[in-house]
Amino acid sequence: MKQDTKIVSAGRDPEANLGVVNPPVYHTSTILQPSLGEMRRKGEARARGETVTMYGRIGHPTSLALEEAMAEIEGGHRCFAFPSGLAAIAAALTAYVGTGDHVLVTDSAYRPTRSYCDGLLKRMGVETTYYDPLIGGGIAGLIRENTKIVYVEAPGSQTFDMQDIPAIAEAAHAAGAVVMMDNTWATPLYFRPFEKGVDVSVHAGTKYVVGHSDAMLGLVTTTEAAWDPLRATAQMLGQCVGPDDVYLGLRGLRTLSVRLERHMKNGIEIARWLEQRPEVDRVLHPALPSHPGHDIWKRDFLGASGLFSIVLKEGYDDDDLARMIDGYELFGLGASWGGYESLVISQKPEQYRTAVPWNGPGLLVRYHVGLEDPEDLKEDLAKGFERLGS
Numbered sequence: 001m002k003q004d005t006k007i008v009s010a011g012r013d014p015e016a017n018l019g020v021v022n023p024p025v026y027h028t029s030t031i032l033q034p035s036l037g038e039m040r041r042k043g044e045a046r047a048r049g050e051t052v053t054m055y056g057r058i059g060h061p062t063s064l065a066l067e068e069a070m071a072e073i074e075g076g077h078r079c080f081a082f083p084s085g086l087a088a089i090a091a092a093l094t095a096y097v098g099t100g101d102h103v104l105v106t107d108s109a110y111r112p113t114r115s116y117c118d119g120l121l122k123r124m125g126v127e128t129t130y131y132d133p134l135i136g137g138g139i140a141g142l143i144r145e146n147t148k149i150v151y152v153e154a155p156g157s158q159t160f161d162m163q164d165i166p167a168i169a170e171a172a173h174a175a176g177a178v179v180m181m182d183n184t185w186a187t188p189l190y191f192r193p194f195e196k197g198v199d200v201s202v203h204a205g206t207k208y209v210v211g212h213s214d215a216m217l218g219l220v221t222t223t224e225a226a227w228d229p230l231r232a233t234a235q236m237l238g239q240c241v242g243p244d245d246v247y248l249g250l251r252g253l254r255t256l257s258v259r260l261e262r263h264m265k266n267g268i269e270i271a272r273w274l275e276q277r278p279e280v281d282r283v284l285h286p287a288l289p290s291h292p293g294h295d296i297w298k299r300d301f302l303g304a305s306g307l308f309s310i311v312l313k314e315g316y317d318d319d320d321l322a323r324m325i326d327g328y329e330l331f332g333l334g335a336s337w338g339g340y341e342s343l344v345i346s347q348k349p350e351q352y353r354t355a356v357p358w359n360g361p362g363l364l365v366r367y368h369v370g371l372e373d374p375e376d377l378k379e380d381l382a383k384g385f386e387r388l389g390s
């Protein structure tokens with residue numbers, strides 16, 4: 001089956017649900033068992049790693065439908081759903097390490113991922129080294145005997161550095177480390193992690209999977225070899241998602257392909273337009289030929305989402321930036337992205353990057369281009385540049 005067909009049919013069985021197209025939303029804690037024998041049989045099946053419905057936290061039919069769909073669409077073994085993207089990242093990072101171990105994390109990683117490494121992982125006695133996102137096969141030089149995870153994220157969701165994931169994966173696997181990727185930007189549709197050497201693919205489902213800015217969700221899909229530690233850790237941590245949020249994830253998933261196509265088209269159009277503006281030093285969008293990671297993007301990715309950054313020319317300060325951003329009518333100022341609407345945010349990578357100091361040199365502004373008409377978006381942006389310079 002082709003990807004677009006899978007998106008529509010995976011995790012769905014109308015015949016099992018009176019012909020209803022979508023899986024029902026099962027609100028549940030207790031799931032009654034017909035007999036003691038059956039209950040014990042399910043317990044044993046669960047201990048073997050099989051999927052069973054025994055109790056709301058252990059898996060309810062609605063979460064199982066989403067997990068099945070995501071695993072199939074991403075081409076992995078199985079998937080586990082979490083109550084947020086960060087919960088998914090935290091559990092995944094914890095699943096493969098113990099005291100005395102070492103992890104390698106790209107300097108471009110989502111900032112709360114760093115906070116987890118510098119916080120809880122450190123307290124567990126796990127050391128983190130941040131590495132240059134552009135290191136490629138050179139990662140081999142940083143891998144130690146106790147390195148258990150090499151964490152990649154491409155492009156980084158602030159600075160949009162592209163990573164040579166196949167080269168990194170080859171070096172990591174040679175040393176027996178697990179390759180974990182935050183694949184939120186590309187989604188399973190525009191980057192196929194398991195074909196590029198990734199073992200554990202993590203998503204903030206909150207973004208494009210949910211797609212409508214109305215629920216939090218995390219998803220982790222793994223290879224067969226990486227599955228048991230992930231599942232066991234997630235269940236020890238008591239991770240589970242309520243059926244309403246899972247349902248919103250399932251519903252968003254069905255239209256992911258058409259939404260992304262438009263986010264990509266609008267995003268590239270706006271990025272190209274921004275590239276022509278005299279106020280802009282450069283546009284950090286991997287689908288633009290001017291981007292230093294463009295060749296890797298073309299080689300490894302199947303598309304681009306609607307999220308990218310610009311670096312303003314030097315000389316503008318935070319007051320100028322506030323005039324520009326505060327006056328936008330269509331670009332909302334807010335965390336997150338992946339919904340149908342356009343967003344803007346400004347961050348200072350120089351405050352957290354450690355492996356490779358970030359030198360803008362101008363201010364960094366991140367845009368999420370939504371499904372609005374790009375002409376209206378350009379007008380909003382153009383007025384913003386007038387305010388910036390005024």
Ligand SMILES: *Cc1c(COP(=O)(O)O)cnc(C)c1O
Pocket residue numbers: 084085086087110157182184185203204205206207216217218336
């Ligand atoms: C938002 C985000 C996350 C975290 O997801 P939440 O659902 O907000 O916890 C992780 N990675 C990236 C790249 C993100 O943008």
